Amino acid sequence: ETGVTQTPRHLVMGMTNKKSLKCEQHLGHNAMYWYKQSAKKPLELMFVYNFKEQTENNSVPSRFSPECPNSSHLFLHLHTLQPEDSALYLCASSSGQVDTEAFFGQGTRLTVV
Amino acid sequence: GESVGLHLPTLSVQEGDNSIINCAYSNSASDYFIWYKQESGKGPQFIIDIRSNMDKRQGQRVTVLLNKTVKHLSLQIAATQPGDSAVYFCAESSNQGGKLIFGQGTELSVKP
Numbered sequence: 001e002t003g004v005t006q007t008p009r010h011l012v013m014g015m016t017n018k019k020s021l022k023c024e025q026h027l028g029h030n031a032m033y034w035y036k037q038s039a040k041k042p043l044e045l046m047f048v049y050n051f052k053e054q055t056e057n058n059s060v061p062s063r064f065s066p067e068c069p070n071s072s073h074l075f076l077h078l079h080t081l082q083p084e085d086s087a088l089y090l091c092a093s094s095s096g097q098v099d100t101e102a103f104f105g106q107g108t109r110l111t112v113v
Numbered sequence: 114g115e116s117v118g119l120h121l122p123t124l125s126v127q128e129g130d131n132s133i134i135n136c137a138y139s140n141s142a143s144d145y146f147i148w149y150k151q152e153s154g155k156g157p158q159f160i161i162d163i164r165s166n167m168d169k170r171q172g173q174r175v176t177v178l179l180n181k182t183v184k185h186l187s188l189q190i191a192a193t194q195p196g197d198s199a200v201y202f203c204a205e206s207s208n209q210g211g212k213l214i215f216g217q218g219t220e221l222s223v224k225p
Contacts, residue, residue, distance in 0.1 A: 004156070033212070043157070043202070043215040056212070090156050099145040099164060099206060102213055104156035 003027040006091050006105035013081065014113055021076040021108045023091030029103075031096035032074040034066060037088040037107070049074060050096050081112045125222045132193045134219045136186040136203035145206035147213065148177060148188045152199045160188070160201075190221075198223045 004025045013019050025032065034046040048056035049068040063085075065077040074091055088109050092102040126132045138146070144165040149157035161172045163179050163186075170177050176189040186203050200220045204213040 006156075042217045043204075043213075045212065045214070048212055092156075099162075101147050101159045101162055103159070104149075106154070106156045 004091060004093055004103050004105035006089075006108050008108060009106060010109045010111075012111045012113060013078065015081060015083070017081075018077070018079045020078065021089055021091075021110075023074040023076075023105055025072055025074075025091075025093040025103070027093055027103060029093035029095055030071055031094045032068060032071070033092040033094075033102060034074065034076055035090040035092060035104075037090055039087075043090065047076075078110075081110075083112050086111045122217065123220045123222065125224060126193050128193060128195060128223050128225050130193055132188075132190040132197070132221060134188045134190075134201050134203075134221065136188075136216050138184050138186065138203070138205050138216075140205060140214075141181075141184060143205045146177070146179060146186050147204045147206065148175075148186075149202045149204060149215075150197075150199045151202065151218070157202060193221075193223050195223045195225060197221060 007022045011019060030051050032049045035043045036046055037043050045058050046060045047066045052068045052071060063080050067075040088107045090107045091105045094100050094102040147162045148160040150160050151157045161175050161177050163170045163177045165181060168179055174191045178187045188201060190197055198221055200218045202218045203216045206213055
């Protein structure tokens with residue numbers, strides 16, 4: 001148990017569906033992140049939030065829309081995705097200070113059909 | 114641009130042997146590095162970290178070596194066990210805490 005919980009663990013959605021991924025951290029951290037992990041590729045940073053403010057958007061398509069209502073919760077809203085968006089989506093949190101590790105959730109395995 | 118990569122995609126070792134997993138990075142300004150372990154169906158888990166003012170750091174059965182001259186990082190696992198089978202990622206931290214750039218990963222298989 002890393003203190004970062006993601007739901008759902010698995011999600012299958014059609015290209016016209018709207019769904020949301022949820023992440024919750026119980027570590028008192030101030031920074032939260034979304035990463036995408038595709039097969040045989042490095043983890044790709046998508047979004048960074050510090051103290052609920054988005055500080056980085058790594059050129060992510062607008063069909064992915066993050067939301068951070070407070071420092072403990074992070075959402076990723078999905079709309080009109082493509083099959084190539086199928087991947088493992090990982091949430092992470094950290095203290096936000098320099099030179100500290102990030103703690104990851106178990107991920108949501110997303111399949112777009 | 115910044116990138117972190119691993120030399121080998123797979124590594125197979127005999128149980129009880131030592132394992133060495135390598136990583137190269139390109140950003141000479143990077144000052145913090147982490148090794149993560151990812152087991153099947155799980156998120157990455159922190160193993161060990163090292164700051165750029167150090168050359169070596171030891172943990173329980175693991176050692177990380179940093180060679181800043183050639184921008185090379187390695188993870189050594191002593192007496193490798195079946196439970197060590199996983200994908201290992203090195204990651205480089207930017208000047209913002211927790212923002213990590215990951216390498217491609219090395220899949221370690223331990224043969225009994």
